[in-house]
Amino acid sequence: MSAPNKSYDPVEVEALKPEEIERMRDEALAAFAAAGDLDELAHAKVAHTGGGSPLALANREIGALPPQAKAEAGKRVGQARGVVSKALAARQAELEAERDTRVLVEEAVDVTLPYDRVPAGARHPLITLSERIEDIFTAMGYEVAEGPEVETEWLNFDALNIAADHPARGEHDTFFVEGRDGGEGTTRAEGSGGGSGVVLRTHTSPVQIRSLLDREPPVYVICPGRVYRTDDLDATHTPVFHQVELLAVDEGLTMADLKGTLDHMVRALFGGEGMKTRLRPNFFPFTEPSAEMDMVCYVCRGESVGNPDRPCRTCGSEGWIELGGCGMVNPKVLVACGVDPNKYSGFAFGFGIERMLMFRHNVEDMRDMVEGDVRFTRPFGMEI
Structure with a gap:
């Protein structure tokens, strides 16, 4: 049975070499800085901090190392990932502030302008x-x-076979504009025949x-x-x-x-x-x-x-x-x-x-x- 490989150097693993870790970190920082808005930053976040990002894949390689080699490799990868996370948070804060400032300018309402809009109407x-x-x-x-x-009593009542003594012809049910004697405001409902009175x-x-x-x-x-x-x-x-x-x-x-x-x-x-x-x-x-x-x-x-x-x-x-x-x-x-x-x-x-x-x-x-x-x-x- 062979002895443990205590001389294994983690830098021999390509993804864990210091220069590779630095390259992955720098690419992430450059992608965050190049993001022009929050949507582009979201794509960069997935590419450089997600489960399939280079630093995440390098972090998985640490598990295959012997115990005495894991500490140094883990420290190297952890420091790089920490720098990337801080850069991501800082860039996100910057872009959110820019967005809020832009919204305040683009959606500003001048309340001193004259009101010229016609409110939505409705038909009855x-x-x-x-x-x-x-x-x-x-x-x-x-x-x-x-x-x-405004009608005559004859059209409103007589022609419709409504008798002179019908309750509908009383002032309790009908507005009379002019009575039989032509006096304005009279409310008598007596008699019938054309021109006997004017009603609403x-x-x-x-x-x-x-x-x-x-x-x-x-x-x-x-x-x-x-x-x-x-x-x-x-x-x-x-x-x-x-x-x-x-x-x-x-x-x-x-x-x-x-x-x-x-x-x-x-x-x-x-x-x-x-x-x-x-x-x-x-x-x-x-x-x-x-x-x-x-x-x-x-x-x-x-x-x-x-x-x-x-x-x-x-x-x-x-x-x-x-x-x-x-x-x-x-x-x-x-x-x-x-x-x-x-x-x-x-x-x-x-x-x-x-x-x-x-x-x-x-x-x-x-x-x-x-x-x-x-x-x-x-x-x-x-x-x-």
Whole structure:
């Protein structure tokens, strides 16, 4: 058995020679000094301090040396690696300071400059929704009709078969601009007939009457607009709100046409083939037969009904949400507009756009729509 090789000189290992260690150290220092930014320094760091760097590989050679030779070789390599680490830290500090100084210069904001930027605006969501509804029906061949907001009682009430003693004609529900005697500010609602008084329209139905008076059937119009009621402003009511009403008068129209039109509308507004409507019997002076229209809940699609494991806050687990009134046009209304009820029939419906906005976008307080706060309108954007 041979004796230990006590005369083995570590400098005979090429990677551990003093000149080689110095060369590796100097190359690392030069690479760090040449790095122009932090990204280049990161690459140099991996190349000269990583596990595959020359100094790391030389350090591995020490393990093959005899015990009496390891100390000197380890000291030599350790000193070189220490110098490299200090140089790396110093250069990194320099480059970070340069970066921070450059950012302060390049991204500086002169707060004394005049403010000339126009803040991002937004269209009011009621207008956007109204126009979307108009688009749905104009695509079906309907015409958008408009009329004045100050109307005669005859157009607002009488032509719609609303009797003189109907509660809607009282001052508790209607803003009267001019009474029968022509006195401004009078709120009497007595009598009927053309020119009996001037009111702020309580619905957009007068536009339907004007459309029938101005056009020969067939008539297909949609009537959006602002209306007025003597309601107090609260979370669910406002004295000024928006309605959209539809009128179709043609030969052979039936409740089936009305139902199909309603179904198409709710599918277009709320999406999904599962959306549908239902009609519940009701009474309105201007339609006969009349109905309240409901749409299936757009959140639960009716699946919350009788299902305690899946309650729905939107519809109260009833499965349906009330939209508004509808029905076949009363023949008396057709006669008042000069349309032959024996030849023509029609259907109509109407609903509040504010209420529809609350449904579609989970708006909880109607006052947000009228207070003019841009924080309410901006999330709806600039959809045109």
